[in-house]
Amino acid sequence: MDLTEGNDMISLMERLFPICRSISGNGVRESFEIIKEHIPVQLYEVQTGTKVFDWEVPKEWNIKDAYIMDEKGRKIVDFKKHNLHVVGYSTPIDKILSLDELQKHLYSIEEQPNAIPYITSYYKERWGFCISHHEREKLKEGNYHVFIDSELKNGNLTYGEFIIPGESDKEVFLSTYLCHPSMANNELSGPVLAVYLAKWLMKENRKYTYRIIFIPETIGSITYLSRNLEEMKKNVIAGFNITCVGDERAYSYLPSRLGNTLADRVALKVLENTHPDFVRYSFLERGSDERQYCSPGIDLPVASVMRTKYGQYPEYHTSLDNLDIVTAKGLQGSYDVYKSCIELIECNAYYQVKCLGEPQLGKRGLYPTLSTKESGRLVRDMMNFIAYSDGNHDLIEISNIIGVPVAKLYPIIQLLVDNDLLFKRNEIL
Structure with a gap:
């Protein structure tokens, strides 16, 4: 490939x-x-x-920064490290919260403990953070500084x-x-x-x-x-x-x-x-x-x-x-x-053969002079395509009927068109 x-x-x-x-x-x-x-x-x-x-x-939403900081000044969640950490369309906040209060605004997936989930709230104003469940379980009692520098505005x-x-x-x-x-x-x-x-x-x-x-x-x-x-x-x-x-x-x-x-x-x-x-x-x-x-x-x-x-x-x-x-x-x-x-x-189109009865392929150089397994298959595919080119079946239908992939029919169609044996009755519209 x-x-x-x-x-x-x-x-x-x-x-x-x-x-x-x-x-x-x-x-x-x-x-x-x-x-x-x-x-x-x-x-x-x-x-x-x-x-x-x-x-x-x-409203239009834009965000510059967001984090959760513990009492020691460590950012335990940082938007700048991964932008999935913030719930999409979060409203701005700058506040100190207890762990119990913070938990109400956290989202994680217990079954995928190392994954940060993707969460949005487009049509109800709220704020929140997304965190891996593994990191969420490490959170200790105490106060946390939550900060989201975002803007919801008419835009x-x-x-x-x-x-x-x-x-x-x-x-x-x-x-x-x-x-x-x-x-x-x-x-x-x-x-x-x-x-x-x-x-x-x-x-x-x-x-x-x-x-x-x-x-x-x-x-x-x-x-x-x-x-x-x-x-x-x-x-x-x-x-x-x-x-x-x-x-x-x-x-x-x-x-x-x-x-x-x-x-x-x-x-x-x-x-x-x-x-x-x-x-x-x-x-x-x-x-x-x-x-x-x-x-x-x-x-x-x-x-x-x-x-x-x-x-x-x-x-x-x-x-x-x-x-x-x-x-x-x-x-x-x-x-x-x-x-x-x-x-x-x-x-794709409806194809129709031009002549009445089975066309004489040999005089047009379309019938092999030496018979092999491969040449026999090609002639069979061509004759089967002609058999259903009555102007009432499109290319997809003919492919389904004769069991030949459309990609193998493209060169057959071109040969028949070049030899003035086939025309498109109308397009698929």
Whole structure:
């Protein structure tokens, strides 16, 4: 496996990893400045209080410092050492507390004693600290100085959009989120993959237009839809929510609400052909932005292809989701799968053979003069493809019927087109 893009994605992730991000604030903007070095993403700011469907854009949150200091002046919890130590959207505080009072504002995971949990409180004002359970158990009776230098203010939610025009106004939609602090697979694998897919898509002309967005999860997708839904309902033919694509464990597929869109068919075809051991989930097990894209009334054709699904790996939403569990090989594999999905979307169409009856392949140089096992297979695949190229079956259906991976059908299609034996009856729209 060529790991060129995988290694480049790791390098980008290493730059983004230390930044403290949330659903709004300067950490998100700082991250976008790095992403803009790679692709010309357009940034948009949406003001606090803006009504977005049934929701409202919250206040902007920024943080400079936070710690818990014991009576000897030792920082037993230090935001500057790990930004997961502070509950996301914590209000400012500067106070001396007893251990009993402090415990009410501490969060740890007993079953994972060495992990710092990721905790947020976006829509109820509170403050808190996250700590490994191992360190929490070491706390002694006494007074503790708690300090959080943060700010909640009327500001803006920031999201990024990059549209790559194609020959058609019909769109393929790629969405990923940029809103978590230092976690590698859950937070950063999606954005770095989206960046490198965008760089690949920019290299040559495409049939379809590509709409690629970087948003804060949930509130960002709701905000984006509230501004773009009419156009997206008209144009989007397939889409993917890109998240948790960086480890080397099994691939996962989560369908759209009804599981019958072009995105679903493409994802299943590619995974069945390339990674048949993938894990198939139900839409009832959703948990990311597919909730918004596939909700009633929205009903965009969006599915998810992941490595280990969010919530299904032990490091999820903890400090253990670090740069050790995301690898160049894992990212490269996901990149290759998504490229295959996009290539299939670009090639999928209803094909129809031009002549009546079985075409004479020999006079066109398409029938081998020497019969071997391999030549026999190639002729069989070609004849089977022709047999179902009646204008009523698309490429995915034909692949399913004749049991040949789509990647092996691409050169057959090109041969038949070059010899004026095949045409596309119409595109998949």
